[in-house]
Each structure stands twice: as C-alpha cells, then as structure tokens.
Amino acid sequence: MSSKLDLRVNIAGVEWKNPITTASGTFSPRESSAFYDLSKLGAVTTKGVANVPWSGNPTPRIAETYGGMLNAVGLQNPGVEAYIQEELPYLANYDTRVIANVAGHSVEEYCAVVERLNDTAVDMFEVNISCPNVKQGGIGFGTDSKQAGLVTKAVKAIAKKPVIIKLTPNVTDIAEIAKAVEANGADAISMINTLLGMRIDVRRGKPVLANTTGGFSGPAVKPVALRMVYQVRRAVQIPIIGLGGISTGEDAAEFLMAGADAVAVGTAALVNPTAPVDILEQLKGYMEEMDFATVSDIKNAFQG
Template identity: 45%
Template structure:
C-alpha cells in the first residue's frame, strides 16, 4: 500500500502536493471545481501588511512553454485576509500556509505578528518577488540582507517558517544556508525568473513594470538543478517548484531532494492538475513497489 504522507519538519502533510502562492488565491474558487482538501496543502496568495491593488497594464503574457506575470502582489492585506478570507481557509483539512511578502523589514515583522495567533500551520516568507518594484526582490538577492530579515522574523514567531528563495539570488546555496543558520524550518524554491517581453509594434516593453516573472515548464530544468543543489547542502526540508505540470515532474523534484512540491502555472492550464499529480504519484509508487516517498527522496 503506497503511503503518500510526508513530514516537513514538524508538519505532517497527507501528500506532498501543495498549491503555490499566487496561483490558487485562498482556495475558495478552486474548491467549487473539486474538493481541494484532497491536496497536501495550499500556500495563500502573497500577503503584504497593507492592501495592494497590484500593477497596472498587462499582467499575464504567454511565452513558449511558459508564462510571464506582473501582478504586483495584489492582495487584501494581512488584516483583510484575517477578516474576510481566514474563516474559509482555517476550515480546510490540509496544511494552511500563509505566504507573506513586504517592501521593508518592518512590513514583514508587522505582517507576521498579525498572523501569529491565527489558525494557520506555516508561514512562507517570500523574499523573492521580481514582479514588484518594492518588495521581496531586495531581500532575495544578497545573503546578508536575507539573513537580517530571516533572523528578525524568526525572533517574533513560533510558527513553522519556510523561506521562499529567488532563482535570481547571487548564491542560492549560500542563501539557503544563511536561512538555515537563522532558524528557518524549511526552504521553498524557486520563485519566478526575472524576465522581459517586448511589443515590437509599440516598440516598448509588454509590462508597465518593464520586467516580469517567468514561470512554467520552460524553467523546470533550471529549477530542478537548484533544488538539487540546495537540498544537498542544508539539513532542513525543501519544497521544490518550477514548471511542475505532471506526476513525473513532481517525482523528479522529490528524487532531487524535495519533501513537498508546489504547483503553480499548471493550475491555469488545468484547474484539476493537483488531483492528477497526486493520483499519478500514487500509481507510480504502486507500480514501482515504493511504500513511502522517503525511499526515493534525494536519491541522486
């Protein structure tokens, strides 16, 4: 009998499939399509201290084997989430992850403090947003800047703390080590790649913000390599993501060292992709005689 359950630090997941922040809202809309409680977890839409309207102009742009986005962290703010979304979120029988971003260190601290006594299971601290002018990216490039924000947030919360890393970091392995040194309970990676699209007829960038975040199958081989490098160099668990669109992709990330995997862009292609990936992993395990995912995790 295949057991899909995994333990991420002290948190138990019924299966390793988590819906990535920014692609699943707070789960309410997808729950109208299928029972999302069959998933292992959901990472909320990225929350900032104050409500954000997001970026102007084009927000999503299709690319070969991928997608670019410049949403700009549109969200109701942490308090808006608590007041209007948390009731639904807290009743879900899965691991509930609050993704938190910010433009300043103070924003991160105040946002997490507001979430401290709320019914969530984990904080995913986003220090890696390339699609906003102020937020995330400044903290996700240099190791010592990341060290400060992780240290300060760790000091004010007892919730499991996962740090979401940028593939644009100067040294992603070094950054993961810094996060571990400062008390992070886990690492999630990779976020989108900083990218550019140009409208040749208008002779200007497609996005008002000029640069945007590239995701989807196009980034998978690079994301897989980074997950492998990081998981080999830290002792805390990793959530791997980047172009996962099938059970095969998910299994590759687990073999590269991921404890859990996150699915993002694929939700826009197939809203039920999470269920298909869970089913595919289970079928693979049965066919291969694998009882638990521990048997294949990090085998490379």
C-alpha cells in the same frame, strides 16, 4: 489499490497528508475550490499577504512565452485583516494545512504580518523574499545572503509557527542564500520563485508587460528549478519545498529525487485548475508502478 501507499510527509514538524501544496500566487481558496476539493492536498499556500492592502502593478500583467508565462501582478492583495476575516474562515472548511505567504517592503512589514497571523489557524509561514515584481523589498532581500539572513532572523524571533523562506533563482549562487537563511533559523526553504524575464511586442515597439519585466514560470523553467533544488539539497539540512514548472506526477517525483521533501504546483494550476489534485493522482500511480510505498522511497531511489 492505493491503500498501501503512505504519502505523509513531515515538513518542519508539521505533518502533511501528502507532499503536494499550491504555489503562492496561483491559488485562491474560493476560486480553486470551485474545481476541486482542497482537503485532498497536503497543504495550500495562499497568495502573498501584506500588513496593508496592495494594489499591485498596472495591466497588462500577463504574457505567454514558449512553454511558460510571465507575470507582473506585483502582489496585489487585500491585506492581512481581510485575509483573517475572509480567507481563513473559508479555509477552515477544509482538512488541509494552511501556509500563509507573507509579503513586505521591509523587515518591519514582514514581522507585522507574522505577528498578526501568529494566533490564527495558519499552520506555517512562507516568507516571500523573492518577488521580482515589487520595486522595494521582496527580491531585494532574497538576492543578498546578509539581507536574507536578517529577515529570517527577525521573523523567526516572533513567529509561533514554522517559517519557510521562499528563495529567488535570480542570484549567482542560490546555495549561499540557502545556507544563510538556515544559519539564521529558517525551518524550511521553498524554491524557486519566478525567473526574471521580459517580452517585447515588436509591432508596437513596446514591452508586453506594463511593468516591463515579469516573473517567468511554467514547464519551461523546470530544469533550472530542479538543478537549483539539487544544489541546495547538498548545502542545507532543512526541508525543501520544490517548485518550478511541475505539471505532472513524474515532474513531482523528479523534484523529490533532486532533494525536495514536498512540492508546490503553480502555473500548471492556472492552465488546468485541477492540476494539483491531478498531479497527486499521477504521483500515486507512479509510486504503484515503481513499487514505492512512501515519499522517502522515491527520494532514496535517486542515485545521482
């Protein structure tokens, strides 16, 4: 039935079999593959990895909100050496593109990870200049177009794989940041990271999260993410990986129409572990219903 569908997309020279990937921080190769076959996805985006292990923030790190959630994990990760020894060999069992999300406190730290991963099976880098949960670095680079440009330039100078820059929505004008990273050589953009949020336990009179604030994600943020993708599409030429609250195939189609070239599924996969593949199937169903043969057909159908 779906034989006439061609879901392939090309993101900065890397061909994906379909436009669905996982959102960093919500995907773990072994844990996620207990629920579905990773080879079904166009790409998998792994958790933020730094040059050395990071222990992250204290608990509680998670809070539910209306139609969404807050997290303040703080990029806990085992470091790039463990990533190379444990994650990459496991991912080699699957036929999918691997996007390594790169974390750092400084330009040097981002570059150290990229350099170490240059000659591995990683297909693309996603540089996280937008995590709201680390005090130093992260979002500090993503909220200033000059800083964002500097990180992009430095990483691009050494990266042997295409570089995606992940943008934060916690800025006045996201299109300006997008232009800065494009001008400094970014091969693609992924957007949006989480919105900075907070919850208070009114019985204890304390913030719910140990970190006080956290990143807001889930279906509730989708309209904001969609609007930003739409704005950035009109500001830059490079491919956009759209994310923010995608929970259904039609949500994915909305992002493609807004200007994304591929989409990432995040919080939906925490709620329903098979969400990335379920959304892919729903997207195919939508394409058949609409008589679309390719992802471009979806994008071209938008008249906004």
